Amino acid sequence: MPISATLAINQLTAAKVAAGRDVLPLGFGEAGLPVHPELVAALASAAPSGAYGPVAGLPALREAAAGYWRRRRLPTEVGQVVAGPGSKPLLYAVLRASPGAVALPRPSWVSYAAQARLLDRAVHHVPTPEGQGGVPDPDLLDAAASAARRDGHPIGSVVLTLPDNPTGTLAGAEVVRAVCEVARRHDLLVVSDEIYRDLVHDPATPFLSPSEVLPDRTVVTTGLSKSLALGGWRIGVARMPVGPLGERLAAEVASIASEVWSSPANPVQQAAAWAFTEPVVLTARIEASRLLHAAVAGAVADRFERAGAKVHRPTAAFYLYPDFTPYADLLADRWSVRAGADLAHVLLERFDVATLPGSAFGEPPERLTLRIATSMLYGEGDQRETALESVDPVRLPWIAARLDQLEAALGGLLDR
Template sequence: MEQRRARGERVLPMGFGEAGLPVHPLLRDELRAASGRNAYGPVAGLPELRAAAAGYWTRRGLRTDAEQVVVAPGSKALLFAMRMACGGDVILPRPSWVSYAAHDELLGSRVWHVDTPPGGGGVPDPERVARTLGLARAAGREIRQVIVTLPDNPTGTIARPEIVESLGRVARENNLTVVSDEIYREVAHPGQSVAFPALFAPERTVVTAGLSKSHALGGWRLGIARFPDSAHGRRLRAHVLGIASEVWSTAAVPVQRAAVLAYEEPQVLVEHVAASARLHARVAEAVAARWAAHGARVTAPQGGFYVYPDLDARRAHLSRKWSVTTGADLADLLLDRHGVVVLPGHVFGEAPEALRLRVATSLLYGTAPDQREAALAAEEPLTLPWIAAALRHLEEALDDVLGTAETE
């Protein structure tokens, strides 16, 4: 991307899952005010932050005590520590976020991918999960954990509650630990609701969340986990704290102070997060519509800032005109001819020949802070010149590469 930019060529950055929005001034003030706090903090996190995080979950119907919470520099660190603490093999939804499988590669354990059912983005098909456990046992392997993502990255969709409930039942029957990655919960699109797997398998579900997406604070590194109030939960939490103590010691204390404010949810911050969710919804829908108009099968986006078009219906055209037969070929073609950056489905666990792409929409809000502020404040963000230009760029690229749906 940078090379293309340096050559003066156009780039449409839709590869990276960054929230693309400014920091709220209240959080900045809080961080500045706490910058003198230079001593190490407790490994589990500041007590006031654990209490605020417990309040955040309790207000949403998931009763939580501060003792169940662990704070870390990002939820990714918590997800890795959880994999290490759980041990055994893991079931991941196909498709699923890149780092889950990478964690198992680092740990030397094995990933069992299970397709998501229709309406179940981010959750592996519960019936197939049960079957996969048998297959693993027959191969002499033990699966101990399943990861779900609600709302989902890469598909930008939210699994239906009945699917989440069945998954919870299968997990309970088979003593699986469920890790529910809910980093996108607060940016579910307006009118969408997100089930809590922790209500369906309460003694076995760990929830992870953080401020990277809801408050666009990826670089501040702040994640939280909620462990179940059960003997299993207490054992896992103690194990994760042991790993935390030897690896990261504590999340940055000034950042934790700002996070207390975020999780106490004063009205201005609630409105700020709601405005981000509206913006994500508007732009993701506009991007999805452009892929659909070019013959892609694409589920309407429901949360976060991703669209996941499937170009299988255009396979004959893509093969004939461009010799494109894999998702990676298609992503390369879009980059080479048009500077459109997207990720091929295979990095999310799909077969190489799947013509699926993850299209991140949040870097279209602009490059300069004032553009991003304007996008957040706009009644109709699609009319802002830089967003309209980005959508035109996408349309031109799709016209060239895919033609229209009738081209077949």
């Protein structure tokens, strides 16, 4: 099995930069922001804690995570919360603990399908409704679940990403409700990956978690990797369903955890416990990040739109998903591009622009889509603090220069 596409593009980009190339880093989905100093202090003061601690996480962290969800209309008992070293291994453990084939939106985050493959599970990629990434089209999910059952290999779970990576969009309440109805009818576990929930650009946007609709069959996962840029700290939490299914899943995930990672890093848990209480200094930081992500993702979307690619405006996180189908003939004639991976390759090798093709997200190879991550454009060191504080970050010289570099590259690619 190859290394995860997102981590691979990061390494390739780093190697090209080390070789002296000025690569525009639109491939890797890291939050691209410094750790808040008060979090650094919280971690430092917890550093003497060398004990493993309980498998499911420290009580203070589990209680704080329960409080985080309660403030989001999700009543949560501490026993429903399991912490892990990132939400990624928790997702893996949840899939491992729930039998059957896995239904995924198409496109969807790279690791769901890879994890299902590691578990020898069949994957059903179900296209999303237009402009509403992260959820399978309800009617198509219904058809896929019926067909899988007829074939004797029923689908056991469906994963949703709310809001979505790779498209930077959020599915509306109506479609979430319709997917939940299909999940109920076909007895599916719903896994709702809500790691970008606090990065919806307009916080007034209505957000419906499937766990509000199907509390007894929905697992919710989240973490601090994106909202507080703590990906390297490796901390995530899962909220198990209420009732017997949830109790069984919590026990199974804990037993997997006990044999694979024992417990999340103790000092990180202590700092995360504080973060999940949502102190004002950290909510202010998330607010500033959200504004920055919105401004830069919007400006990047403008460049793709102006170049003539099809793109849904990003409304969350720091991603967008342009489609170059309108240029299929030109790209084939001029660059021999016949697949999304060819397009990403030409952009990297000819124009020093790192992206990921839609095929890394479960799309058919011939689709000319790219996943663009905009969060590495904020600069280096102090520039990132300045970007966070700026009222008009796209006018900061180092960000404006990156936007110009993108515009020039797209111009060269499309011969304009």
